[in-house]
Amino acid sequence: MARSTVAVRSAPLRKTRVLVSTRKGLWTLTSDVARNGWQLAGPQFLGHIVHHSIADPREPKRFLAAARTGHLGPTIFRSADGGRTWKEATRPPAFAEGSGRVVDHTFWLTPGHSTEPGVWYAGTSPQGLFRSTDGGATWEGVAGFNANPNRKAWCGGDQDGTPDGPKLHSILIDPRDPAHMYIGMSSGGVFETQDAGAQWRPLNKGVRADFLPDPAPEYGHDPHCVRFAGGNPDRLYQQNHCGIYRLDRPSDTWQEIGASMPKAVGSVGLPLAVHARDPETLWVLPMDGTTVWPRTSPGGRPAVYRSRDGGKTWKRQDQGFPKAQAWWTVKRQAMTSDARDPAGIYFGTTSGEVWASRDEGRSFRCIARHLPHVYAVEVAQG
Amino acid sequence: MTARTSHEVATVVRVRIPSPLRSYTGAAEVGVAVPLLAPELPPTVGGVLASLDLNYPGIRFRIIDEQGRVRPHVKLFVGLEATRDLRSEIPSGATLMIVAALSGG
Numbered sequence: 001m002a003r004s005t006v007a008v009r010s011a012p013l014r015k016t017r018v019l020v021s022t023r024k025g026l027w028t029l030t031s032d033v034a035r036n037g038w039q040l041a042g043p044q045f046l047g048h049i050v051h052h053s054i055a056d057p058r059e060p061k062r063f064l065a066a067a068r069t070g071h072l073g074p075t076i077f078r079s080a081d082g083g084r085t086w087k088e089a090t091r092p093p094a095f096a097e098g099s100g101r102v103v104d105h106t107f108w109l110t111p112g113h114s115t116e117p118g119v120w121y122a123g124t125s126p127q128g129l130f131r132s133t134d135g136g137a138t139w140e141g142v143a144g145f146n147a148n149p150n151r152k153a154w155c156g157g158d159q160d161g162t163p164d165g166p167k168l169h170s171i172l173i174d175p176r177d178p179a180h181m182y183i184g185m186s187s188g189g190v191f192e193t194q195d196a197g198a199q200w201r202p203l204n205k206g207v208r209a210d211f212l213p214d215p216a217p218e219y220g221h222d223p224h225c226v227r228f229a230g231g232n233p234d235r236l237y238q239q240n241h242c243g244i245y246r247l248d249r250p251s252d253t254w255q256e257i258g259a260s261m262p263k264a265v266g267s268v269g270l271p272l273a274v275h276a277r278d279p280e281t282l283w284v285l286p287m288d289g290t291t292v293w294p295r296t297s298p299g300g301r302p303a304v305y306r307s308r309d310g311g312k313t314w315k316r317q318d319q320g321f322p323k324a325q326a327w328w329t330v331k332r333q334a335m336t337s338d339a340r341d342p343a344g345i346y347f348g349t350t351s352g353e354v355w356a357s358r359d360e361g362r363s364f365r366c367i368a369r370h371l372p373h374v375y376a377v378e379v380a381q382g
Numbered sequence: 383m384t385a386r387t388s389h390e391v392a393t394v395v396r397v398r399i400p401s402p403l404r405s406y407t408g409a410a411e412v413g414v415a416v417p418l419l420a421p422e423l424p425p426t427v428g429g430v431l432a433s434l435d436l437n438y439p440g441i442r443f444r445i446i447d448e449q450g451r452v453r454p455h456v457k458l459f460v461g462l463e464a465t466r467d468l469r470s471e472i473p474s475g476a477t478l479m480i481v482a483a484l485s486g487g
Contacts, residue, residue: 047402069402071455071482072444088440094448102447 005232006175008277011339017380018346019063019083020354021050021333024372026065028083035344035358038367044086045077049105052333055082055380056111056120063380064120064136066106074105076122078136082380091138093122093130095146101158103128108333109136110171113178123168126158127151127185129197144198145183154202154219155188162186162222169332170226174233182226182236189221190238206254208242225272225332229279229310237282237311239272239332244284246311257311261286265298265305265316271335275343275360280310283317283337283345283361285330296327304345306361320364321355328353333376348374391418395430395472398479403445406438411477427458428468430478445480457481 018029020042027042045067053065061082068074076089095101103124112119122130122139129142145151160166170184179196182203189204202219209221222241229235234249237257244258244267258267268289275281283306287295297303303318328349335347345357345364352371357364394413404410416425416433428450435442445456452458452466459465459479460472472478 069482071400071402071453073447073453075440075444090439092440092443094443097448097450100449102449102451 005234005279008231008339010277010341011381013340016338016340016344017055018354018356019053019055019376019378019380020348020368020371020374021053021065021376021378022348022352022372022374023049026050026053026083027368027371029354029367035340035356038356040368044083050375051105051107052109052376052378054109054111054376054378057381058111058114058117059135060381062135064109066109066122068105074103074124076106076109076136076139080135087137089132089137089139093124093128093139093141095128096141099146101126101128101146104165106130107167108169108171110173113173114175116178119178121171121173121181123171123183125165125167127155127166127168127188129168129171129183131197142197144193144195145200148200154191155185156220160187170223172226172228172233172236175228176233184223184226184238186224186241187220187222189219190223190226190236191219203247203252204254205252206247206256207238207240207245208256210242224270227272227274227282230275230281231277232279235279235310237272237274239269239284241268243267244269244272244311255311257307258284260312261305261314262316265303266290268293268295269330270295270332271330271347273335273337273345273347276337276339277341278308281306281308281343281360282311283307283335285328285335285347287329294327295329300325300327302326302328304347304357304361304364317357317361317364319362320357320366331375333378334374336377336379338379339381344379346377346379348377350374391421392416393418393425393474395425396477397430397434398477400480400482402482403441403480406441412437424471424473426468427460427465427470427472427478430472431468455483457483 016031020027025043025046048067056062063079065077075092077086079086108123110121118135120132129145130139132139172182174180191200192203225239236247238245245254247254261267273283305314338344342360348354350373354368356367392415414433461476
């Protein structure tokens with residue numbers, strides 16, 4: 001299965017936009033060319049729970065946002081003008097009638113392959129996979145997953161899973177082959193398809209699941225965030241409930257790379273970000289996984305950890321962060337990078353702050369505060 | 383109020399819309415023309431919501447899930463009577479009120 005890597009050029013020097021999805025609406029941060037000054041705009045969808053919003057790299061002014069409110073069912077909003085105006089999907093993701101299953105919210109959105117304009121994928125809570133072929137206006141379930149007779153064994157019941165509900169996330173499409181995809185599920189684990197979703201197989205060897213009776217099962221794991229290594233889709237990185245992992249295809253066995261993190265910090269976290277061009281570079285944001293799992297910055301001293309050697313070694317990056325009494329939680333979709341050179345790193349906290357680095361993590365600045373609980377942060381290159 | 387057309391019998395039901403759904407209707411109350419199977423059969427909650435969705439596409443799915451159940455934080459009243467049964471009949475002159483219950487923080 002080993003295939004060629006893909007060339008990724010650095011993004012041109014222009015303004016950077018960051019979409020900040022929160023529990024109470026969507027905000028946008030726009031930088032100057034130097035990524036020094038930032039302007040906050042919004043809110044849009046005030047009062048809506050926006051789990052994810054993302055721009056389409058194939059059509060940069062096309063944005064999709066997954067939203068619901070505390071009272072009402074889930075929907076998808078679509079913009080064709082860079083987020084100025086939005087239209088609602090006419091048929092949002094919904095399970096088949098008679099299945100007994102109900103989409104609580106769409107959690108994850110992934111633009112389709114570059115050769116498939118208009119195609120999008122959505123992952124839901126509880127775990128479901130949906131596909132649109134018309135730019136997000138209408139959605140159909142991917143039957144090979146949603147109706148798979150093994151799905152319940154893989155995922156557990158719809159009431160199981162994380163406190164915010166079980167989720168299908170990290171929908172990764174091989175840039176060389178639109179039929180080759182990966183998904184992550186909390187819980188369920190990482191799965192792979194070679195035929196655009198008709199058949200799936202678990203891909204969890206080497207990953208611990210020490211919260212289960214069998215600590216090395218075939219599935220049932222809890223990946224929090226899975227990403228392709230920048231420029232090398234034969235490598236995947238995973239921040240899991242049970243540590244940090246790397247997979248180099250064609251191997252199907254993950255290597256634990258979190259063991260080299262400082263013991264006092266640990267390797268528990270939710271998000272993971274990669275360098276757009278360097279497959280050896282990634283960032284994680286550790287959180288406290290001791291006792292009752294506070295999932296806050298260990299010791300109240302937040303830091304990002306960067307590896308430049310594929311996870312063999314890690315460097316603490318905390319310049320600009322508070323040195324004490326900062327108890328941040330950063331959700332799995334709330335940290336990302338841009339494609340500029342040097343790379344920018346962005347993340348949002350559940351306490352409503354957005355932090356940015358324009359020098360690959362060497363220093364950070366707070367670029368927004370007092371926002372609602374941040375669910376997702378994405379860069380819109382358009 | 384009933385009206386006979388060349389194809390069907392219809393009645394108009396007043397529907398009260400909560401603020402979270404007024405982005406669809408633009409109004410706190412709307413009249414919905416509901417086709418009837420027969421003049422003597424009153425409209426049902428499900429029939430009204432189906433007609434409401436024809437006028438304001440997408441609104442029904444925010445209220446009713448894909449299995450035909452009223453969503454957990456939504457309440458429906460026919461007149462003064464609460465119901466979660468889409469087969470509930472709406473007597474002549476009664477209003478269907480949709481309530482987005484207070485929840486969350």
